[in-house]
Every structure is written in C-alpha cells, then in structure tokens.
Amino acid sequence: MPNLLAEGGRQLLLGNEAISRGLIEAGAGFASTYPGTPSSEVGNILEKISGEAGLYFEFSTNEKVAMEVSAAAASSGVRSFVFMKHVGLNVAADPMMTLAYAGVKGGMLIMSADDPSCHSSQNEQDNRYYSTLALIPMVEPSTPQEAKDMVKVAYEISEKLELPVLFRTTTRVNHARGVVEFGSKAVPKIKGHFDKDVSRFVNIPAYAKNNRTRLLDLNAKAQQLSEESPLNFIEGSGDVGIITSGVSYTYVREFISDASILKLGFTNPLPEKKIADFIKGKKFVIVAEELEPFLEDQVFRICAQNNLSVPVYGKRSGHLPRAWEYSPDTLKGIRELVKVTDFTQPLPAVTVKLPSRPPTLCAGCPHRGMFAAAKKAAGNSDVIYCSDIGCYTLGVQPPFQAADFIICMGGGAGAAGGFAQSTEQTAIAFMGDSTFFHAGIPPIINALFNNHKEVIVVLDNRTTAMTGHQPNPGTGRDFGGITTEPIDILSLVKGVGVKFAKEVDPYDVKAATQVMKEAIAFDGLAVVISKCPCPLELKKQKQLVIRECTVDQDKCTKCYNCVRSIACPALIKKDGIITMDPTQCIGCGMCANVCPVDAIEVRK
Amino acid sequence: MKYTVQIVGVGGQGVLLASMVLGNAAMNIGYKVAMSEVHGMAQRGGSVLSTLRFGDDVISPLEAAGSADLIMGFEPAETCRNLPLANRDSVILMNLDPVLPSMVAAGFEEYPDIEDLKKAVSDVNPNLFVIDATKIAIEAGKAVAANAVMIGAVAAIKGFPIPKDKLLEALIEQVPEKFRDLNVKAFEMGYNSL
Known part of the structure; x- marks a missing residue:
C-alpha cells in the first residue's frame, strides 16, 4: 500500500490513490460517496486514512444523500468532495441541478467516474453532458499525476465561481497507475458556518428565476477562466490539429507524431476563443474523445460562429x-x-477451443444457496426474476439463470411490482443489503401501498461486496472515530407493515426452499431476507472458519444435484466423478445440504 | 527505450501484485511508468489483464494489440486467450498450472490439453518459456508465492530491461514482512528454473 500521507517524494499510484492524495494536498474537509466501480477505491482509502488525515468521510446511503451532505458542507465554507460512478450521478442529479442555482461557499467537487466499455457497469453513458445540463464547470484529467494536481486547481475554480465543479474521470484514469510527484499537505478546514441567504439557498420560484440568470452570468465568467486556464494547452506545431481530452490525450500524444495538439483539461465551458484560434489556418482538425461527440459538436459550432471553414474529422x-x-x-x-x-x-x-471464464460467484457464496432455493421453490412455474446491481447480478449465468431483468439500483423490486400487475407471471426480485438501503425501501413500500403480489428477496451478506466490501447501514460504521449500530432489515420491513417477512439461512438450502415456497404462495407482498455474511469479508476480518467438505464416493449416486443446483467452483466433475477442490472449498455445506443421499460430509 | 509487459491470469492469482512489483522496480531505476489494471466485477474468478509500460517517454496506460514485448502468463488458457497482444518477436512466459473456470469444474465445458496449448503458442512464436510456477511455489513453501516465482523467471529473461536485484528489491518492498523469506526463496527458484 502506498503511503498517501507522506510529506513528499514520489510514488507509483493508482488514479484513485492520486485523487485521494489530491484531497489531502487541497485540504478537503468533507467527503462522501456511495461506492461504485471505477470510483470505489477512493472510499476504501478514505475509510482507512480520513481519521489520521483529519477530514470527515462517510459512506452515504446512496449518491443522492452523498451529494446533499457534501453540498451542505460546501455551503458552510468547508471544501467537500462527493464521488460516485457515472450511473450514481443519475441518482444524485436531482440535488445537483438546483445546487448549481444556489452555488456553494467552500469549494465542492463532484467526481463522476465514467466507465467506457462497461467494464463494471450496466451502461456507458457520457456524463460530460451533466456539466452542460447543470451549467457547472468541468475538468477532466488524463493521467494519475494530473488527477492529483487537478483536484487543487478544481477547488480554486469552484471557489472563484462559488459553483460546484464536475471532476470527470474514466476507468482508464481511475485504474491507471503512474508515477506521481507529491506536493505539500494542507491542513483541512473541517468546520465552517452556514451564513443564511434565502435568495440563494431557497429556490422558490421567485428566487430560482433570478438564480437561473445568475448561473448563466457565472458561466460567462467560467468561460473566461477556461480561456486563461493552464489546463488547456497546445503542444507541437503543424497545419494539422488534434483536439483531445481525458485518457484519449495519452494515446494521441504517444502514438501520433505530426500534429499540433490542443489538450483540454477544463472542458466546460470550453475555451472557445482558444479553440477558434487553434483551428484558424489549419488544413483540418481531428477531435479525439471517447464516447459521445461532446467536444466535436461544440467544435463544429465554434467553427460556424467564427466563420471557419476548416474540415473537422x-x-x-x-x-x-x-x-x-x-x-x-x-x-x-x-x-x-x-x-x-x-x-x-x-x-x-x-x-484451440478455450473455455470461457466469465466472472462468477465465489466458492461458498451464500447467494448460490438462495438462488438454488428460489429456483427449486418456483419449479416449472413461469417466473420473472428481477435482479439488481451487485454480486448477485452474476446469477444471470447458468445454472441459476436467476436474472431476467436488471436496470439499476433498487430497480428489480420496483419492476417486480409492475410485472406482478401487468402480467400473469410470478415476480421475484433479488437485491443486496446495501441496495436495500440505497433504493430498495421505496419499492417495498410501493408494493405494500399498491398491493403488488411479489416476492422480494434481500440477499443480506453483511457488506457491500461487489465494490470491495464497504460498510453499509445494515452493518453499522466503525471508522474515523465514529461508531454506529447496524440497522436491522427485518425490523424495518416489519415496521412498514409487511405481513410476510422472514429471515432464512441460505446455507440451509432445504429450509430456504420451504420459505420461498410459502412466499410465492402468499397472497400479497412477501419479503425473504437471506442472511449470511460474505465469506470474502469474513476472510478479510480473519473471522472465516474453514471447514472441509469431502465426497464419499461409495455413497455418491452421480445424480449431480450438487453441481446442477449450487455449481460451486470448489465442486469438480471430472470423468463423471464429483470431487472437492480443497484449495477453494470453505466447508459451507451448501452442497451437502442439497445432496439427496448424504454423500457429502462437512468436517471441522 | 519503451517496454510493454502484458500480465494475464485469473482474479486471485496475484496479477496486480506482480504488476506493482515490476512497476515499482521500473520507477526506482528512473523510468517513466504507465499502467492499467482491471478492478471490480471481473475480479470474481474472471480473466484479468494488467498492462505495464515503462521507458524514457511513455504516457499511454494501454498498448496496441501485437505490441507487447513480454506476455507474463499466470495461467495457460489465459496466456493463449491473450496471444493477439503479442507478435512473433515477443517473449511469452507461460505458467503451465491451470486454474479451472467454474464451467469446466462443473463439467459443462472442457479444459484443453496443456500440450495443445503449448503447441498453439510455439507454432506461432519461437520465444516461449514455460514454467510450473505453482508447483515451484508449493516447493518453496506456499502456492500463493507463484507470483514471486513468475517475477523471478522474468528476471532471468535475456534482454529484460530491469536488472534482477532491482526486481527482488521491489518484491521485498511489496510483500508483508512475515512472507519475505518465502517470496525471496520463490523468486530465486523461479529465476533458476528458466
């Protein structure tokens, strides 16, 4: 692990580590997030170092709340940093849009970590458009060093304009690694004072109308800053021009040798005069940027407004x-x-035909047991499995095929209500514990309120697993000098009035199957909570008790129920014989539970 | 000088640690370094690829297909899957110990014969080095030290721009104190095996 609190020197840093260091150097006093790849490491780092660094950090229950708490801190004069993956900004867009009208007092950065190629995401939306939609300035780093340095510059822009700044990264910046020269650390200001100003911070129509024009005026000012910003610079010369930003710049810079490059780091508002001057006299111009033609279309417009008839490719x-x-x-x-x-x-x-190797649920993953139970309970009935965002997304693969519809966080439970109402099919929704707190509660209440007959399964593995094991409201927090109690999902669900609400142990597949049968038969909303900690998290906490499963070949009837229903990677079927891979097996006993002839023994 | 290593394997094999060791060694001798790693969903037992580039003037964290100087293959099927990252002159180091994908383990798919995989590479590239890194690591004390074996083997590759002592130094920096002896032993065994 690099030492992000070092006094100086240089280290080989991941983009997300560099950004975290940038916060230390900029004296950020407040940070909030909901974890999401490719932004997640920043949260894991701040969980570890925020106490020592002296800044406040929290995992918020979702991106919207993360945006709101950071907005309040910045409105009180504390430099704040809210960060999330690109789709998280959809959740946080509501507060962001009006926050732009109100503006901030201390600097505020909103990091949107976009994921071109959908490495770990459900879409590859281009969040640069949020900067033009919300009318807020945007910066885009290209390398880890730039990412660190730009944090400080972006805070200065934010404070000059009293506007939040969109700090837009992509996977190949967040997860790139490079040599980063450290600057000096700043002492964070963690407490401010909120000076009331209803004309700015209370956007009732009369004030909002004026703040809209104020925001447009600030954008004119922002454009001037962009014109003068050292983040936008020209390299090389020649009559061919390339305009580029983000990680694309690194490809252009290293692999194209005969063009003049206009590298844009301050990308909203664009330095229109600088761009027009750059294009003037060029034979043609190429715009190299990932995803949508965000820069390119504006370059066309800038050419038109400046009567430049230079081809743009x-x-x-x-x-x-x-x-x-x-x-x-x-x-x-x-x-x-x-x-x-x-x-x-x-x-x-x-x-040579190579075997496929998709990401898969781990050996001993409790989700395996719950999927097996749901499938067994549903039998041959026509079921729509609505899934969600998390490890259980991997349930789409055989043998489970327990995902027919996935759109967004909390979306499965919401959609299940719609399917229950608009079809004759059975609707079963899966969501994780972190997803439950993020966006899973409103669809449960909606199902109750509108009497949707659906089954919602909460796969409570006591952590936010997929993004690297962050705590969530269901686990309570214990870092940065703050300790809170876990919030109990069953009590919460019962508290809103769900009549069928039961907890099951997914390792006891037979018992879980019985409960799922009752849930499916129940005339109304049924909530089943599959409660079992993620073995990876237990391993990290050094609490995993490893047992060992062995197959008694004399008893085994080769029915293959174990591989067909649980399909644990620790179960090996070779030449018709089932054996256990002792290097992977954690002895959870799920396979033993489904074996009809007790041929699998779990040993201490 | 520019040099690209594509490190390929399966989540959990220590691909990221190996790339950190090589990257830090490159930084310590004054090279510019640009790397790209796969995190997140793909790590759950899926294929992982880490790109490491170093030299006098590198900035791009990715390399073009075919332009790898070295493929450091932690797993035979993954090495073969990523062969188009290399060219005829690239060096290919392939660990022969397979990690079975879940669909193979469950009996739904077949794992190819290791000899066929070796042949698939050597038919198109004359610079293949094979190694039983996992077996050597077990001999050294623990299977998890396979990445140290692989790094040791890289140090033995003729023309690799980072000297052996710098690699070993970076390895020692990156591993926990209590596993230091194991890793040094595994590194030396990897070095001597090539």
Missing part, C-alpha cells in the same frame, strides 16, 4: 468510434489523416 465523419473505450489501436481509424505509429502485426487468435 472524428465521430461525425466516421473516422473514430462512438462506442467503447479508446486504445492506441483506435487511432488506426485516422491513419489516412495523420502519422500514426506502425503497430506490429499481432499474432492470430489460437485455434
């Missing part, structure tokens, strides 16, 4: 793709226009 001309992340190979698309490095001919793909 990029996505609209079909030279560069709009889908998926860029790489050096992407530049082949503009080879006819500029000198791109001649890449060596790759070896062909092998002809």
